[in-house]
Amino acid sequence: MDRQTSRVHSRVVEKAANDALLRRGVTIEEIAKIVYEMQTPYNKGLTIDHCVESVKSVLKKREMQHAILVGVELDELAEKKMLSAPLQQIVEADEGLFGVDETIALGAVFTYGSIAVTTFGHLDKNKIGIISKLDTKIGIGVHTFLDDLVCSIAASAASRLAHRTRDLEEANETFEDIKPEETAPESKIKDVRT
Ligand code: MG
Numbered sequence: 001m002d003r004q005t006s007r008v009h010s011r012v013v014e015k016a017a018n019d020a021l022l023r024r025g026v027t028i029e030e031i032a033k034i035v036y037e038m039q040t041p042y043n044k045g046l047t048i049d050h051c052v053e054s055v056k057s058v059l060k061k062r063e064m065q066h067a068i069l070v071g072v073e074l075d076e077l078a079e080k081k082m083l084s085a086p087l088q089q090i091v092e093a094d095e096g097l098f099g100v101d102e103t104i105a106l107g108a109v110f111t112y113g114s115i116a117v118t119t120f121g122h123l124d125k126n127k128i129g130i131i132s133k134l135d136t137k138i139g140i141g142v143h144t145f146l147d148d149l150v151c152s153i154a155a156s157a158a159s160r161l162a163h164r165t166r167d168l169e170e171a172n173e174t175f176e177d178i179k180p181e182e183t184a185p186e187s188k189i190k191d192v193r194t
């Protein structure tokens with residue numbers, strides 16, 4: 001089999017990542033609420049729909065999709081007790097010094113620059129919204145990787161909006177002037193981070 005035919009199509013990977021989040025009880029709307037809370041103080045006219053659109057754009061990035069697939073898979077295998085010792089115990093117990101969960105999630109935010117990195121650190125520490133629910137769900141499933149993945153998606157979507165704000169300012173506009181779908185890649189406002 002050559003490389004072309006053995007390669008998984010991007011659409012398949014994107015759908016698998018989105019399905020994995022939903023299967024684990026994480027919706028785009030829940031992540032968007034975190035983004036809204038983070039960005040609304042700095043963005044006049046920002047609505048939850050702008051945040052939903054930003055989260056959707058982040059979920060189109062391959063780096064993020066791959067991180068989601070790896071992290072969710074490990075959480076699910078740990079729930080089924082299918083990892084080998086001692087990794088099974090480490091992931092199941094969500095050991096504080098493990099750090100690989102944060103590292104995978106952090107690796108996926110680099111596309112969105114330093115604001116995404118610092119926002120990731122903030123969310124990892126302060127655990128806003130659904131992140132807190134996932135973090136404290138002791139005994140009901142393993143979410144060792146999932147809580148960090150949600151931090152990563154939310155931090156990236158927040159950073160993306162912060163960069164858009166600058167573009168809007170320079171065009172003498174605010175989010176009040178644009179419909180959510182106009183923040184999508186085909187928008188009149190172009191940004192390499194779309
Ligand atoms: Mg974790």
